[in-house]
Amino acid sequence: MKFKCAELKEFEIVGRPLPKGDEKMPVYKMTIFAPDEIVAKSRFWYFLRQLKKVRKVNGEILRMTEMSNSSPTKIKNFGIWVRYDSRSGSHNMYREYRDVSRTGAITQCYRDMAARHRARPHSIQIMKIETVKAADTKRPVIKQMHDSKIKFPLPHRILKFNKKSIFVADRPSTMQ
Amino acid sequence: MLYKRYIEIGRVCFIRLGDDVGKSAVVVDLVDQKHLMVDGPGGLGRKVVRLNQVALTDIKINIPRGCKTKTVRTALAKEGVEAKLAATSLVKKFAAKNAKAQLGDFARFKNRVAKTASNRKIRSTVRKLKKSS
Numbered sequence: 196m197k198f199k200c201a202e203l204k205e206f207e208i209v210g211r212p213l214p215k216g217d218e219k220m221p222v223y224k225m226t227i228f229a230p231d232e233i234v235a236k237s238r239f240w241y242f243l244r245q246l247k248k249v250r251k252v253n254g255e256i257l258r259m260t261e262m263s264n265s266s267p268t269k270i271k272n273f274g275i276w277v278r279y280d281s282r283s284g285s286h287n288m289y290r291e292y293r294d295v296s297r298t299g300a301i302t303q304c305y306r307d308m309a310a311r312h313r314a315r316p317h318s319i320q321i322m323k324i325e326t327v328k329a330a331d332t333k334r335p336v337i338k339q340m341h342d343s344k345i346k347f348p349l350p351h352r353i354l355k356f357n358k359k360s361i362f363v364a365d366r367p368s369t370m371q
Numbered sequence: 372m373l374y375k376r377y378i379e380i381g382r383v384c385f386i387r388l389g390d391d392v393g394k395s396a397v398v399v400d401l402v403d404q405k406h407l408m409v410d411g412p413g414g415l416g417r418k419v420v421r422l423n424q425v426a427l428t429d430i431k432i433n434i435p436r437g438c439k440t441k442t443v444r445t446a447l448a449k450e451g452v453e454a455k456l457a458a459t460s461l462v463k464k465f466a467a468k469n470a471k472a473q474l475g476d477f478a479r480f481k482n483r484v485a486k487t488a489s490n491r492k493i494r495s496t497v498r499k500l501k502k503s504s
Contacts, residue, residue, distance in 0.1 A: 268417045270402050270437070293403050295419055340401055343436050346379030354423065355388075371376050371427055 200230035202302045205262040208239040212249040222257065223247065228301045228321055232259065242320075264296040272337055273300035274327040279308060280318035287322075291334040297324055376427040383430040383452055384409060385461045388423065391415050393465050395428075395456050397447065400437045410443045412453075430455050 206229060211222045223243055229235035236259065240251040270293060277288045290307065294300040301321060308314040329341045349371040360367075376382070382398045384407075396411030402419055409425070410417045417440055432446045447453070456462050474482070 268408070270400050270408060295402065295408075336403075340403060344379075345401055346377040348374035348377050349422070349427070350374065371374075 203228045203230055203298050203305070204235070205298050205301075206232065206235040206239075207258075207260050207262055208235060208256060209258040210239060210243065210249075210254055210256040212247075212254045221247075223249075226262075228298065232261075235259065262297075264298065267295055270295055271300075272327045272329060272332050273297065274325050274332075275300065275304050275321060276323040277304065277308065278320040278322055279312065279314045281312060281314070289333070291327065291332055291337045293337055293340060300324065376429060378407070378422070378427070379431070380436045381432045381434045381446075383428045383432065383456065384425040385428055385456075385459075385465070386411075386415075386420065386424055387426045387465075389420065391420075393469065395452075395462070396420070396425075397432060397434065397443055397452075399434065399443060408437075410440055412444060412447065416440070426461055428456065428459050428461060430459075 206227045207224065208227055209222060209224045211220045214220045223246075225239050225242060227235045227238050227242075229238055236256060239256070240254070243254070244250055273292050273294060275290045275292065277290060279286060279288065290304055292300040292303045292307075294303060301324060304321070305316055305319060308319055309316075329338075332338055332341070351369045352371045353369060378398065378401070380398055380400065384396050384398060386392060386394050386396060386409075391411075391414075394411050394413060394415045396409035396415055398407050399410045399417065400408035402408060405422050406419050407422060407425065408417065409415070409420050430450075430452055432450045432452060434443055434446050
C-alpha cells in the first residue's frame with residue numbers, strides 16, 4: 196500500500212461533507228503523512244469515515260497542501276503517538292525519534308514499527324507528532340545524543356567490501 | 372589511547388560516498404548513531420550525511436555544537452584547515468584517482484609506454500646484477 200518512496204510527505208487536508216441545499220456543513224482538517232497526494236487523499240477519507248459520518252462520495256476536499264520542512268538544518272527530537280494493530284489487538288504507543296524533519300521522523304517510525312513489531316503501514320495510525328525538548332525526552336536512545344561533549348570512535352570499521360580482494364596476504368586494518 | 376579519530380563536534384571529515392564525493396566537511400552535530408550533520412565550504416553547505424559516507428581525518432577544530440555556518444567557516448579559516456587537508460593522504464589519493472579518471476586515451480597511452488620502458492630498464496638492470504653476483 197504505502198512506502199514505495201524514500202521519505203513520506205506531510206499533507207494538510209481540509210474536507211467537508213457536501214452541502215445539501217443551504218445548510219452549513221462542518222469542515223474537518225487532518226494532517227496526513229503519505230508518499231503522494233493520491234494516497235494522502237485516500238487516507239484522509241479512510242480516517243474521516245471512521246470518525247464522522249461522511250464518505251468520499253458525499254464529501255469534497257476543500258484544500259490540500261503539502262507542508263514543507265520549517266528548519267531542515269536543525270536536529271529535533273520528535274515524540275510520536277501511534278496506534279497500531281498487532282496480531283492480537285490494538286495498542287497505543289509513544290515513540291521518540293531524532294531527525295531533521297517531521298516527515299523524516301514519521302518515516303523512521305513506520306520503518307521502526309515494521310522492524311520491531313512487524314506492523315504494516317495500513318495498520319499504523321499516527322495520532323500525534325510533536326517536537327519534544329531534550330529535557331522532556333523519555334527514551335535512553337534519544338537521551339544519549341544529548342551530550343554536548345559527545346564523542347565516540349569507530350572501532351572495527353568495516354567499509355563496503357571490495358570484492359576484488361577476497362583473499363589477501365595480510366589481514367586488513369579496520370582502524371579508522 | 373587506542374583510538375585517535377573520534378566522531379565528535381568539530382571533527383573534519385572527508386566525504387567518500389554519495390552525491391558530494393571528494394568534499395570535506397566538519398561535523399557540526401549528531402543526529403543519531405548513524406547520521407551526522409556536517410557543514411562544509413564550497414557547494415556542500417549544511418546537510419545530514421550517513422556515517423558510512425564519511426572518512427575521518429586527524430584534523431579537529433573547536434566549534435560549539437550546532438553552531439552557525441558562519442562560525443564554522445571562520446573557525447576553518449583560523450585553523451588553516453584547507454592546507455592541512457590538502458596534506459592528508461585521503462585527499463591526495465582522491466585527487467590522484469580523479470586525475471587518472473580524467474585522463475584521455477592519448478595520456479593513458481603515453482603512461483603505458485613510459486611504464487613499459489621503465490619496467491624494461493628495471494628488469495634489465497636486475498638481470499645484470501643477478502648475473503654479476
